[in-house]
Amino acid sequence: MKVRESGMPGEEVWSEFFEPKRILKKLGIDKTIRDIADFGCGYGTFTIPVAQTVKGKVYAIDIEPDMVEETKRKAEKRKLGNVETIVRDFVSNGSGLENESVDYVMLFNILHLNNPETLLREAYRILRKGGKLGIIHWNYDSATPRGPPMEIRPKPEQCIKWARNSGFNHPLQYDLKSYHYGIVLTKEGKR
Numbered sequence: 001m002k003v004r005e006s007g008m009p010g011e012e013v014w015s016e017f018f019e020p021k022r023i024l025k026k027l028g029i030d031k032t033i034r035d036i037a038d039f040g041c042g043y044g045t046f047t048i049p050v051a052q053t054v055k056g057k058v059y060a061i062d063i064e065p066d067m068v069e070e071t072k073r074k075a076e077k078r079k080l081g082n083v084e085t086i087v088r089d090f091v092s093n094g095s096g097l098e099n100e101s102v103d104y105v106m107l108f109n110i111l112h113l114n115n116p117e118t119l120l121r122e123a124y125r126i127l128r129k130g131g132k133l134g135i136i137h138w139n140y141d142s143a144t145p146r147g148p149p150m151e152i153r154p155k156p157e158q159c160i161k162w163a164r165n166s167g168f169n170h171p172l173q174y175d176l177k178s179y180h181y182g183i184v185l186t187k188e189g190k191r
């Protein structure tokens, strides 16, 4: 089931809202990270810079074949051999990734879905102990140029509560400027 209000504007419009490299650095995605899963990769806005940064594999999952194809095309054009693209409905079917198989999960602009805790528990399942969860979402501000309707747009404290209920700890919150906040949480335990 496609996440409500998760359609995208054209890529030119979407990419104007982000400076991916700056955001990824702030959210702790650097070359110390090995494997990473991007839930709802969209145009690959973040997938591609992530693949240029991390040491291991990037699993780029999306329900829309066109989005997956676009991400794959970009990865191939840049000769990035570490991107595995997957067409899959992760709301209905989970990610399909093994337990404790990645070091970081990206839930970027996706947490306004109906059952956020189901997705957060899936993120928790596939993360290795000590792994990180990164969340980005539109500020809870009706003046942002896009974003889900305010009735379903989560506040950062709501995301933290859901994530804590799903097992995560140690939330750190960031202002990503100009229209988004970021949160990083940890799955505790020794690697």
Ligand SMILES: C[S@@+](CC[C@H](N)C(=O)[O-])C[C@H]1O[C@@H](n2cnc3c(N)ncnc32)[C@H](O)[C@@H]1O
Binding pocket: 001, 002, 003, 006, 007, 008, 039, 040, 041, 042, 043, 044, 045, 046, 061, 062, 063, 064, 067, 088, 089, 090, 091, 092, 107, 108, 109, 110
């Ligand atoms: C708002 S976009 C965010 C894209 C990307 N994470 C970013 O921030 O640039 C949400 C993406 O999630 C995908 N999506 C929505 N529901 C999904 C589902 N049930 N399973 C997999 N992907 C889904 C959409 O196709 C879309 O590409």
